Amino acid sequence: MSKVKIGIVGGTGYTGVELLRLLANHPNAEVMAITSRSEAGMPVAEMFPNLRGFYDLAFSEPKADVLAACDVVFFATPHGVAMDMTPELIEAGVRVIDLAADFRISDLEVWESWYGMPHGCPNIMDEVVYGLPEMYREKIKKAKVIANPGCYPTAVQLGFQPLLKAGLVDIDHLIADAKSGVSGAGRGAKVGSLAAETSEGFKAYGVNGHRHLPEIVQGLDRMIDGKVNLTFVPHLIPTIRGIEATLYGKLTRNVSQEELQELFENTYAEEPFVDVMPANSLPDTRLVKGSNMCRMAVYRPVGGDVVVVTSVIDNLVKGAAGQAVQNMNIMFDLEEDAGLKHVALLP
């Protein structure tokens, strides 16, 4: 079987190097080009020595003719880059997977208000599929453009999905209390990401409104074909990788702990990258570090009418590069777990 020819735009950030790590062991993938305007000419293994021996490639300028010769191009770039280059690429028959947020929100007025820029290609939005395989696998197979979901939105949507689809929670009072490690803020130098600013501390941010709120709400609304009311509060925790989302919903009817466990297990029984933990156990971000798994647990705390879900992912894998590779595998009819068989790193 011939290999999928891959281009990566934006290879010097954490999601770019994570794509390279995953694709290095992918049996059906060949990275043809990886771009960086600032580091053009530098061998990738010089910037990222963990890739020594795996790639004989140097960063190059993002050139349309090189990218147009690929089967798929991943954008691991800041918001606003993919939307400028995608129309030309899909015209050339290249499929696009954007790890940024350019295509995630269908209502472009909403997108523009949260991202503070005009959208660059409203006319191709019909070609876009939101790349959460556990919801949209069939559409992903044929998609020309994939909007790879955000990290928090992945953990939150997967956790709420069984409850919303079963009509078990009050849609007017959903809460997602989420925490992320510092790599979620990207590789760019920022005071807020310094060790002295993030170690030995734990704080909420974006309480008044985070750009992932409209993305999560869009996904939850689609699950019920209605409108949810969600409070979403992200936090920064002093770890490097990992997201933990604790989700709360008020039950609409009396349902036992055992029924909830069964609902979650049945919903995700066939999913290669969602693991419902056994009853009486809890996931930990350490149980997904470096792997593409989302692990979750569901509880009905004694004496109450609230259901609690805890959902964990590695923000750089299931929350970004791993999910992007999973989407590529589905689009190109490859084994869905090709290149994604890593066991989480412990400790």
Ligand SMILES: NC(=O)C1=CN([C@@H]2O[C@H](COP(=O)(O)OP(=O)(O)OC[C@H]3O[C@@H](n4cnc5c(N)ncnc54)[C@H](OP(=O)(O)O)[C@@H]3O)[C@@H](O)[C@H]2O)C=CC1
């Ligand atoms: N970190 C995380 O956990 C997650 C991140 N994401 C998203 O993934 C995307 C990438 O994030 P991250 O890996 O942190 O990387 P950065 O945003 O730090 O890296 C950006 C990369 O894009 C390149 N780039 C920047 N501007 C342009 C441009 N105009 N044209 C072409 N290339 C450009 C840069 O190289 P150069 O400037 O040299 O060309 C660099 O290699 C972001 O949109 C982020 O929000 C998504 C999910 C999770």
Ligand SMILES: CC(=O)N[C@@H](CCC(=O)OP(=O)(O)O)C(=O)O
């Ligand atoms: C800890 C931290 O700063 N996290 C980032 C989200 C991670 C990310 O990059 O979000 P996308 O998936 O939308 O690109 C933030 O809150 O903006």
